[in-house]
Amino acid sequence: MSTTKPIKAVLVGNPNTGKTSLFNQLTGLNQKVGNYPGITIDKKIGFFKTKSEQEVKLIDLPGTYSLYPRSKDEEVVINILSNPLNVDYPDVVLVISDAINIRRNLLVFSQIKDLGIPTILIINMIDAFDKERADIDLKKLEENIGVKVVGTDARKGIGIADLRELIEPTTDGYEFQKSDYVSNQLEDGERHQLYTKAIGIKNTYLAWHWYVQKHLRNQLSDDKKTKLEDVEKHYPTEINQTICEEIAARYKAIDTVIDNCTVSAKKTESERSVKLDKIVLHNVFGYVSIAVVLLLVFQAIFSWSVGPMDWVDLQLSTLGSWIGKSYPDNFVTSLLSQGIIPGIAGVVIFIPQIALLFFFIALLEESGYMARVVFLMDKLLRPFGLNGKSVVPLISGFACAIPAIMSTRSIGNWKERLTTILVIPLMTCSARIPVYTILIALIVPRGFLFGIFSYQALSLMLMYLIGTVTSLIAAFWVKKMLPSSHESYLLMELPDYRMPRWQNVGLTIWEKTKAFIMGAGKIILAISVLLWLLSAFGPTDEYYHAETIVTAKYEGQNITENELNKRINSYRLEKSFIGAIGKTIEPAIKPLGYDWKVGIALITSFAAREVFVGTMATIYSLDDDGDQVETIKQKMNNDIDPATGKSRFNVASSISLLLFYAFAMQCLSTLAIVQRETKSWKWPLIQLVSMTGFAYLISYIAYQLLK
Amino acid sequence: MITLNQAKKGITYLINSIGDSSIQSKLMEMGIIEGKEIEITNVAPFGDPIIVRISGYKLILRRKEAQTIKITSI
Numbered sequence: 001m002s003t004t005k006p007i008k009a010v011l012v013g014n015p016n017t018g019k020t021s022l023f024n025q026l027t028g029l030n031q032k033v034g035n036y037p038g039i040t041i042d043k044k045i046g047f048f049k050t051k052s053e054q055e056v057k058l059i060d061l062p063g064t065y066s067l068y069p070r071s072k073d074e075e076v077v078i079n080i081l082s083n084p085l086n087v088d089y090p091d092v093v094l095v096i097s098d099a100i101n102i103r104r105n106l107l108v109f110s111q112i113k114d115l116g117i118p119t120i121l122i123i124n125m126i127d128a129f130d131k132e133r134a135d136i137d138l139k140k141l142e143e144n145i146g147v148k149v150v151g152t153d154a155r156k157g158i159g160i161a162d163l164r165e166l167i168e169p170t171t172d173g174y175e176f177q178k179s180d181y182v183s184n185q186l187e188d189g190e191r192h193q194l195y196t197k198a199i200g201i202k203n204t205y206l207a208w209h210w211y212v213q214k215h216l217r218n219q220l221s222d223d224k225k226t227k228l229e230d231v232e233k234h235y236p237t238e239i240n241q242t243i244c245e246e247i248a249a250r251y252k253a254i255d256t257v258i259d260n261c262t263v264s265a266k267k268t269e270s271e272r273s274v275k276l277d278k279i280v281l282h283n284v285f286g287y288v289s290i291a292v293v294l295l296l297v298f299q300a301i302f303s304w305s306v307g308p309m310d311w312v313d314l315q316l317s318t319l320g321s322w323i324g325k326s327y328p329d330n331f332v333t334s335l336l337s338q339g340i341i342p343g344i345a346g347v348v349i350f351i352p353q354i355a356l357l358f359f360f361i362a363l364l365e366e367s368g369y370m371a372r373v374v375f376l377m378d379k380l381l382r383p384f385g386l387n388g389k390s391v392v393p394l395i396s397g398f399a400c401a402i403p404a405i406m407s408t409r410s411i412g413n414w415k416e417r418l419t420t421i422l423v424i425p426l427m428t429c430s431a432r433i434p435v436y437t438i439l440i441a442l443i444v445p446r447g448f449l450f451g452i453f454s455y456q457a458l459s460l461m462l463m464y465l466i467g468t469v470t471s472l473i474a475a476f477w478v479k480k481m482l483p484s485s486h487e488s489y490l491l492m493e494l495p496d497y498r499m500p501r502w503q504n505v506g507l508t509i510w511e512k513t514k515a516f517i518m519g520a521g522k523i524i525l526a527i528s529v530l531l532w533l534l535s536a537f538g539p540t541d542e543y544y545h546a547e548t549i550v551t552a553k554y555e556g557q558n559i560t561e562n563e564l565n566k567r568i569n570s571y572r573l574e575k576s577f578i579g580a581i582g583k584t585i586e587p588a589i590k591p592l593g594y595d596w597k598v599g600i601a602l603i604t605s606f607a608a609r610e611v612f613v614g615t616m617a618t619i620y621s622l623d624d625d626g627d628q629v630e631t632i633k634q635k636m637n638n639d640i641d642p643a644t645g646k647s648r649f650n651v652a653s654s655i656s657l658l659l660f661y662a663f664a665m666q667c668l669s670t671l672a673i674v675q676r677e678t679k680s681w682k683w684p685l686i687q688l689v690s691m692t693g694f695a696y697l698i699s700y701i702a703y704q705l706l707k
Numbered sequence: 708m709i710t711l712n713q714a715k716k717g718i719t720y721l722i723n724s725i726g727d728s729s730i731q732s733k734l735m736e737m738g739i740i741e742g743k744e745i746e747i748t749n750v751a752p753f754g755d756p757i758i759v760r761i762s763g764y765k766l767i768l769r770r771k772e773a774q775t776i777k778i779t780s781i
Binding site: 070107251 | 727731732736738740749751752754765767768771
């Protein structure tokens with residue numbers, strides 16, 4: 001092996017074995033996130049050096065219990081390990097097992113070993129408590145299974161140096177021994193002869209995987225595929241049975257090995273977990289604690305993030321206006337100060353929310369609490385085609401759909417994850433609040449129900465309710481529409497409670513934030529700049545002569561310069577391309593009760609819903625800052641429709657607009673993040689068309705009934 | 708012989724067989740193997756899903772899956 005090329009290694013193991021901790025211990029901050037071709041799973045790659053300065057490229061493969069995958073994530077493992085031509089095919093596989101559940105962990109280890117790739121087994125103590133429970137003689141284990149075994153405590157970094165030493169490029173002397181199962185049971189029979197010959201692979205267990213796992217076959221030539229299909233015709237139904245026999249045989253062999261290596265039989269139960277579960281899984285307290293935790297998460301992304309968000313906003317808008325004032329007034333300056341910098345602000349503004357949400361999600365996952373949430377919520381969410389793990393993303397959707405959609409990663413079942421992603425934007429996010437507040441203030445009188453509950457607050461609560469109910473109904477509908485490749489089932493480990501590892505929490509936050517900026521951030525920036533361009537240019541000369549025209553109009557009237565500037569801006573917006581588009585779509589939105597002014601606001605607020613308020617302020621020539629709700633409300637109230645002689649914003653059009661904002665996909669950042677998470681434009685487009693179409697329909701009905 | 712679905716909470720049973728289903732091999736991979744001991748430790752507030760203890764660790768599964776697991780009392 002050449003010393004210039006890095007050693008290729010992969011890390012495989014069951015979930016909850018401390019795999020991520022070990023990966024972080026080995027590679028530190030020296031990691032990046034890449035893509036596997038054609039699928040939506042992140043590929044975590046890290047680099048480190050062995051004692052002799054040989055570089056190792058380590059890929060952290062998705063956690064799995066076996067080489068027979070049950071999700072797209074798990075398919076990655078066999079895809080890489082089955083194909084020596086794959087760029088990621090490893091020189092060495094590191095299989096990690098936790099010190100307590102060795103038997104179950106050894107299943108996937110024994111399968112990988114039979115593929116004939118050099119393997120190292122890592123027995124990891126996840127927690128100090130494990131020392132009391134672990135009862136295995138590692139030396140004996142090494143003799144029994146025939147590969148190097150290293151004990152680690154990934155949390156404290158113990159054993160990491162030993163592991164580095166073992167990865168030294170001494171794999172040449174590796175002797176492959178297939179397990180008894182393969183030589184005694186699998187290699188027996190005519191079918192086996194036929195498919196091994198058809199594929200032309202020497203390793204018989206590898207050939208078996210090529211035979212039974214159809215998704216691997218795309219890599220084969222047509223000739224071989226046909227031959228395999230011929231073999232299949234002769235042996236149609238036995239595959240599942242053979243797999244079950246394999247697993248039973250492997251467990252039997254593992255039991256013999258472990259019984260040999262066990263020092264003493266100790267109690268394996270974690271008393272701490274049992275005690276905590278008495279409360280956490282309680283019929284009443286279980287739900288109370290979920291409510292408290294969700295409230296905390298909601299509170300964090302809803303209000304704790306406001307401070308940092310305002311700070312970011314202030315810094316970038318100060319920078320923007322500084323550039324605008326300090327440099328000559330030309331296209332480049334405006335592009336920078338009004339297009340690009342606000343665009344960047346539109347991306348950066350999400351970072352506090354994303355970081356906070358993933359801080360909590362990492363805590364919930366790391367501590368083992370998330371599995372309890374799944375247990376308690378499964379029955380309630382099942383009718384809607386959602387997973388117990390959908391709860392946290394859905395509730396996060398109340399704050400902001402962007403981090404919420406990113407957090408669906410933890411849902412293993414693709415259909416349930418996609419359903420969650422598709423319905424999250426219907427939850428009432430915080431960007432809708434400014435829009436709701438103004439419209440509600442416009443139509444709902446001040447006053448109190450029973451002297452306590454403000455009518456306006458009740459209306460706002462009703463909007464939240466509408467959003468939540470609609471997203472559940474939508475989930476039910478999506479469940480019916482999406483084809484199901486396999487039956488829904490729930491089979492997951494309930495891990496013991498663990499102290500979260502702060503390094504893992506920190507790295508999760510870092511990774512998610514980076515992924516957002518690099519992925520959705522680019523699209524958000526591009527569309528923000530496009531929207532600015534549309535407002536910075538106009539189709540006619542009137543746009544460019546706005547100043548002269550408006551000044552002439554108000555000549556002789558007693559008007560301050562400030563007032564005049566606001567009128568010029570308002571006129572300019574009306575005559576810009578965006579204004580032109582607003583007027584063009586007016587016939588389409590008139591049946592909903594909106595005029596071209598609302599049309600403009602609908603287009604600009606596509607960047608973010610709350611922009612609606614700012615745009616209405618500009619259109620009505622108001623200050624674009626400070627407490628504007630009352631003044632905008634008055635202006636909107638005084639906007640008389642000449643045709644009817646009444647206010648344009650009557651109860652009918654306001655309710656229509658409220659409903660439109662409740663349902664319409666008015667958020668390009670959400671579309672960008674859905675594109676990133678599903679790796680396809682198909683789903684964001686479906687969301688855009690169905691949500692906005694539905695919003696149009698409902699608003700139309702509401703306006704026509706109420707007007 | 709009864710199914711895991713009919714088992715009483717807190718009592719240890721012996722796994723007799725795992726019935727043919729689309730997730731038969733998945734159940735086995737998670738350690739639900741003929742001859743091992745199994746016990747229901749928790750039942751969710753609305754009766755479903757359940758938590759079982761097997762070989763010292765715990766698994767969450769639904770009633771529907773539990774129905775395919777045949778057990779005998781010890």
